[in-house]
Amino acid sequence: MKLFLLRHGDAEPGTADRVRPLSIYGREQVAQLAMQHMDAAKSIKQVVSSPYLRAVQTAKIFTQVTHKNNIAIDWLDDLTPLGDPRAIQGFLQQTQADTVLMVSHLPLVGLLVDYLTGETGTRMGTANLASLSMDYPAQGMATLNWIHYVD
Numbered sequence: 179m180k181l182f183l184l185r186h187g188d189a190e191p192g193t194a195d196r197v198r199p200l201s202i203y204g205r206e207q208v209a210q211l212a213m214q215h216m217d218a219a220k221s222i223k224q225v226v227s228s229p230y231l232r233a234v235q236t237a238k239i240f241t242q243v244t245h246k247n248n249i250a251i252d253w254l255d256d257l258t259p260l261g262d263p264r265a266i267q268g269f270l271q272q273t274q275a276d277t278v279l280m281v282s283h284l285p286l287v288g289l290l291v292d293y294l295t296g297e298t299g300t301r302m303g304t305a306n307l308a309s310l311s312m313d314y315p316a317q318g319m320a321t322l323n324w325i326h327y328v329d
Contacts, residue, residue, distance in 0.1 A: 179270065179312050180277040181294070181320070182222065184211075185287045186236040187305040195259070200235045207305035208236050211328040212243035215307060219244035224275035228257035228282050236305070237281040259283040263293035263317075270315035294320035303327060 187204030200208070212219065222244070227237035237251045256265040257280060270278065282290070284302065291300040291308055296318035302308065305328045312320040 179315055180221065181270065181310045181312070181315070182218075182277075182279040183287055183290060183302070183308040183310065184236065184240065184279060184281045185302045185304060185306050186228075186230075186232040186281060186283060187239075189232040189304075195230065197231050200232050200239075204232070204304065205235070205239060207328045208239040209243055211305050211307055211326070212240045214326070214328070216244055218309070219279070221277040222249065222279045223277050224252070224273060225249055225279045225281070226252045226254045226257065226269070227280070228259075228261075229253045229255060230258060230283065233257065233281045233283060237279075240279070240281070254280075257282040257286065259286055261286045263290050266290060267293070267315055267317065291322060291325075293317055295322050297322065300325070 187208040188201045189198045190201050225241055227233045241249050287302045288300040292298050306325055308325045309323040310320040
């Protein structure tokens, strides 16, 4: 399985966490990142996002650029900032897709990389994309291929 983990783009300050929108800069970050990863993104078979607005917007921009909106986006409450890596592991173990994109937030996105790889201290800035590979989605079973930064 190949897993892409994407942290949402830069968001506007001062709004309730659940409804914070992307800033203009955040929209540009995500579009630029998607354009840089067009080839890798072609293999994505499933897109799953946090239901928080900035993550939803990030998923929509990314898939609009990479898939011309020809891929569905599913919502997963466990991808919110304080989501549980074990629940996401369970989701990954149930999916039939061999390549998945998940859009999430701090602190979860870094914790999820650490959980799946067995590493510690992974840092994910806004609009950062991580690529992981694993034979089976379980704690400590993944290899971190790379983390790309748009800036």
